[in-house]
Amino acid sequence: MNVLQLEGLTKSFGDFTAVDGLSLSIREGEIFGLLGPNGAGKSTAIHMIAGLIPASKGEIRLLDRNIARNGRFAKSNIGFVPQEIAIYEDMTAYENVHFFAGLYGLRGAELKSRTEEALAFAGLDDKHKSFPRNFSGGMKRRLNIACAIAHRPKLIMMDEPTVGIDPQSRSYILNSVRKLNEMGCTIIYTSHYMEEVEELCTRIAIMDHGKMIAEGTKAQLKSIITDRKTLMIELKSAERLNEEKLRGIAGVRAVALDVEGSAVRVESDAEVNNLNRVLQCIMESGMEIRSVDERQPSLETVFLTLTGRSLRDD
Amino acid sequence: MNVWRIAMKELMTSRDPAMLIFMLATPVLLILILGSVLSGNFNGKEAVGTVRVLYSASGDEAAKEHWESWIGRSIDETGGLEGTERGDREIIVKGIAFDEAKMGEQAAIDEVKNGGYIGYATIGDEGIRYYGNDRIGAENAIVQGLLSAYADHRKLSLVLPEAAGAAEGAASSGEHFETRMLQAPPKPNAIDYYSVAVTTMIIMYISMTAGLLIENERVRHTANRLLVAPVTKAEIFAGKITGSLLLHLFFVILIVLLSKYMYGADWGDNPVMVLLVLASQIVFAISLGLGSSYMLGSKASGAVIMTIIQLAALFGGSYFQNVDNGDFFSKLTRLSPLDWTNDGLLSVIYGGVESPIGGMSAEYAAILLNMGFSVLFLAAAIGIMRRKEGL
Numbered sequence: 001m002n003v004l005q006l007e008g009l010t011k012s013f014g015d016f017t018a019v020d021g022l023s024l025s026i027r028e029g030e031i032f033g034l035l036g037p038n039g040a041g042k043s044t045a046i047h048m049i050a051g052l053i054p055a056s057k058g059e060i061r062l063l064d065r066n067i068a069r070n071g072r073f074a075k076s077n078i079g080f081v082p083q084e085i086a087i088y089e090d091m092t093a094y095e096n097v098h099f100f101a102g103l104y105g106l107r108g109a110e111l112k113s114r115t116e117e118a119l120a121f122a123g124l125d126d127k128h129k130s131f132p133r134n135f136s137g138g139m140k141r142r143l144n145i146a147c148a149i150a151h152r153p154k155l156i157m158m159d160e161p162t163v164g165i166d167p168q169s170r171s172y173i174l175n176s177v178r179k180l181n182e183m184g185c186t187i188i189y190t191s192h193y194m195e196e197v198e199e200l201c202t203r204i205a206i207m208d209h210g211k212m213i214a215e216g217t218k219a220q221l222k223s224i225i226t227d228r229k230t231l232m233i234e235l236k237s238a239e240r241l242n243e244e245k246l247r248g249i250a251g252v253r254a255v256a257l258d259v260e261g262s263a264v265r266v267e268s269d270a271e272v273n274n275l276n277r278v279l280q281c282i283m284e285s286g287m288e289i290r291s292v293d294e295r296q297p298s299l300e301t302v303f304l305t306l307t308g309r310s311l312r313d314d
Numbered sequence: 315m316n317v318w319r320i321a322m323k324e325l326m327t328s329r330d331p332a333m334l335i336f337m338l339a340t341p342v343l344l345i346l347i348l349g350s351v352l353s354g355n356f357n358g359k360e361a362v363g364t365v366r367v368l369y370s371a372s373g374d375e376a377a378k379e380h381w382e383s384w385i386g387r388s389i390d391e392t393g394g395l396e397g398t399e400r401g402d403r404e405i406i407v408k409g410i411a412f413d414e415a416k417m418g419e420q421a422a423i424d425e426v427k428n429g430g431y432i433g434y435a436t437i438g439d440e441g442i443r444y445y446g447n448d449r450i451g452a453e454n455a456i457v458q459g460l461l462s463a464y465a466d467h468r469k470l471s472l473v474l475p476e477a478a479g480a481a482e483g484a485a486s487s488g489e490h491f492e493t494r495m496l497q498a499p500p501k502p503n504a505i506d507y508y509s510v511a512v513t514t515m516i517i518m519y520i521s522m523t524a525g526l527l528i529e530n531e532r533v534r535h536t537a538n539r540l541l542v543a544p545v546t547k548a549e550i551f552a553g554k555i556t557g558s559l560l561l562h563l564f565f566v567i568l569i570v571l572l573s574k575y576m577y578g579a580d581w582g583d584n585p586v587m588v589l590l591v592l593a594s595q596i597v598f599a600i601s602l603g604l605g606s607s608y609m610l611g612s613k614a615s616g617a618v619i620m621t622i623i624q625l626a627a628l629f630g631g632s633y634f635q636n637v638d639n640g641d642f643f644s645k646l647t648r649l650s651p652l653d654w655t656n657d658g659l660l661s662v663i664y665g666g667v668e669s670p671i672g673g674m675s676a677e678y679a680a681i682l683l684n685m686g687f688s689v690l691f692l693a694a695a696i697g698i699m700r701r702k703e704g705l
Binding site: 047050051052053054071072075076078080082084085086087088089090091095099100102103104105147148 | 316319323326327328329330534535536538539540541542543544545703704
């Protein structure tokens with residue numbers, strides 16, 4: 001069953017088209033990663049799904065209902081974790097969650113228990129009476145999540161939920177995302193951290209210039225880059241490396257030394273078997289080889305190949 | 315329900331003790347300072363202009379003629395009357411005008427009660443009966459003195475007409491003179507006046523914070539979180555206004571109570587109407603702040619509102635009590651929201667205040683004007699907000 005379906009979703013601001021005909025389906029129980037460089041249109045797409053801005057064109061269906069005609073239903077079933085920390089610093093952690101959960105129609109004992117449940121989920125059950133102004137960045141991020149989940153939404157959208165926090169809090173949040181998913185929530189997750197998306201998401205869409213340029217599982221995306229292979233050769237010393245000679249070998253596309261200068265990265269056509277000639281060339285130069293590793297393309301390579309930009313190019 | 319929830323949230327986000335103390339201490343100190351420093355304006359010489367008295371004369375024609383010729387002569391002789399009353403306050407009366415009451419006795423008495431006239435005198439065969447406004451003692455004493463002199467003069471003229479002229483300075487017997495004091499509202503002293511004026515001026519400053527009501531949600535990034543919840547923009551708007559109204563009403567009530575019990579300020583005996591006038595001004599201030607922040611943007615509106623408040627305070631009698639001389643400046647003061655609100659409150663507390671809207675008492679006029687302008691400002695804010703994406 002599709003939890004969310006986008007059909008030709010478009011948003012224009014004057015002459016600028018931020019999202020251009022985005023169509024995709026997200027199935028129940030998925031953790032769907034939305035990747036794209038800055039200005040790709042991810043946040044605009046998420047804001048349209050959340051009902052914050054109207055679409056210029058296209059249709060959004062949540063649980064098979066058009067959200068334009070069922071706004072209240074859609075909002076009740078969506079949890080939104082914004083990129084920025086959106087809490088009231090002069091209200092306690094409990095009051096924050098209680099207030100936002102109350103806006104979703106929860107009342108009395110149910111509201112109280114859901115508030116406590118959300119705070120416990122975020123690891124803040126001992127901070128009920130504490131004010132967020134005294135919290136660390138990670139704790140604020142966790143409270144930010146607690147405020148979005150107390151009403152038990154079917155779809156949770158997380159827009160860069162781990163920006164600017166310590167590794168411990170990041171790990172806590174990533175585990176929370178997995179737990180929410182195990183509890184039956186469908187999640188849309190955007191991040192600048194490729195490794196998070198790679199680790200968490202069951203399916204990924206890559207957006208650039210407002211358009212979706214690729215979509216699929218990690219394996220499917222990596223299979224897009226089938227014509228390349230990467231050889232990582234670790235050397236005792238690369239001082240005498242003749243890069244020009246290496247580039248002259250059939251099939252070699254690029255040669256680069258790593259930052260430390262002790263390993264060489266050789267990009268090569270996948271169908272050309274040139275491993276022996278590459279190794280022979282290095283040994284003839286009198287260099288000692290310590291290890292050889294043939295790597296499959298990473299999601300980062302896929303992203304770079306498709307968009308021509310790194311995910312964290314700001 | 316969501317409106318109420320958002321309103322309660324507004325109250326919860328305003329629990330900073332330092333802010334609460336500052337919000338209370340500022341007006342309470344200002345009342346004390348202005349009430350003490352400028353008390354001379356209220357306890358020194360007070361020019362009351364011409365004292366106006368209603369009369370009706372009955373009985374034989376000779377008596378009427380005698381009365382009318384006598385008041386004509388007395389008025390000629392009273393140019394520059396002075397009387398001292400009310401502690402150390404000196405009242406300067408420029409003259410006395412006797413107007414014939416053509417509206418009937420009860421209506422004339424009502425006029426006196428409402429402060430339109432100082433007193434009402436009936437002159438007839440049975441003697442003189444005088445209904446005086448007991449809150450205006452000095453002016454009454456002058457009128458009573460004149461009437462007593464007339465009674466003696468009349469008595470003497472009937473008994474010994476040729477000696478009447480020579481006996482004008484004789485002491486009054488009081489035999490033919492009866493005085494009844496009527497209840498009428500008092501006038502404010504300095505603390506009374508500045509309790510009202512400072513409270514309404516402080517309320518105007520609410521528009522500064524009201525301009526940031528929605529902006530604060532944007533700055534805290536909670537605007538989007540509110541909008542993704544099943545809550546309409548109208549509910550958010552109404553909730554924030556309600557919360558702000560309740561918060562400031564609470565503070566204003568505290569200021570009123572503190573001024574009343576700390577300084578003995580007179581807030582009259584109609585607290586409900588006082589509260590209604592103050593509440594209407596709070597709504598006005600919130601609406602002004604919200605309206606201008608939507609129309610001008612938050613940064614520009616702050617400067618504009620500050621200018622409006624300063625002008626409103628200057629022209630509205632926040633620092634010096636306005637005196638209506640009928641000149642251009644007096645007309646200008648009528649444009650200040652503080653002027654009409656202060657008049658509304660003084661009308662509730664003391665009565666006898668001219669209303670800016672004919673046929674309506676000053677307090678109802680204040681409420682009507684405050685709410686009317688509020689509707690305009692809020693309509694502008696709502697109109698702009700509906701066209702905007704987000705709050």
